[in-house]
Amino acid sequence: MSDHPETLTIGELARRTGIPVRTIRFWSDSGVVPPTGRSVGGFRLYDVEAAARVELVRTLRELGLDLPTVRAVLDRQLTVGDVARAHVRALDAELHTLRVRRAVLDRVARQGSTTEEMRVMHELARMSADERRRIIDDFVQETFDGIDPDAPGAHIAQGMRTMPAQLPADPTPEQVDAWMELAELVSDPDFRARAREMAVAGAHGERQPEEPAPDPAKVTEHGGRAVQEGVAPESAAAGEILHRIVDPDLDPAERARLADRLATFTDRRVERYWRLLGVLNGWPPFPSQVPAFEWLIAALRARS
Known part of the structure; x- marks a missing residue:
């Protein structure tokens, strides 16, 4: 004692x-x-x-x-309630991480991913929300660096940052797939260069003389139907469809310039970027417009 x-x-x-x-x-x-x-x-x-x-x-x-x-x-510098609230937040974050890792493993099991794919997915799953956000911010910064933020079209930069900081609490297999694909897409140097090209052209194009631009609704309607029906862009039938979209009096040089300008802003991977963002953010899906514009570009060039 x-x-x-x-x-x-x-x-x-x-x-x-x-x-x-x-x-x-x-x-x-x-x-x-x-x-x-x-x-x-x-x-x-x-x-x-x-x-x-x-x-x-x-x-x-x-x-x-x-x-x-x-x-x-x-x-008594902290109350037990303060600590409990902090730990609830920490546990929520830990539970979210576990759900993400479970979703990643489920994707591996479903798709039989390679060792390299599994390594990449594991790294992405372990990233913090800030680190995942930085992937997109770095891509947007590189794409729009030096472009006047007040230039028409520069608002696209803000739209491109709308990847969620984290996956939903219980992500669907589609959201996990979209998350992985988007991270790989923005890390691709070719995709970055293409997005940069479109951003620069968009800012520069506003200083050029106004040129005729087709109505997107007409492109989607008539060009999209031509794609569905398999109408070759160089065929005689395509000429009739083309004249429903653009002025029939455009001379060959104007058609060539219009085709080049449309081609600058038509890219399947850029459209894919927006589709992936839609999956992650729960936006309603939208029909692809790129095939209709590709058809229009080919039809214009066939007659220029």
């Missing part, structure tokens, strides 16, 4: 609380369970309230708190 009836030795405190002596000694050295004094022989002594403090420290540690946070709670 201790020399003082109101105090406990570290061994007595250990027996009363069921916590090993070495653990109490470590907590004591860390300042969360400080001794109230020393015995004549220099051994640590604790008051009877230390047992309750030890029990609280054990509870907080089992909740996952580190010792500095435990000490802040015990010193």
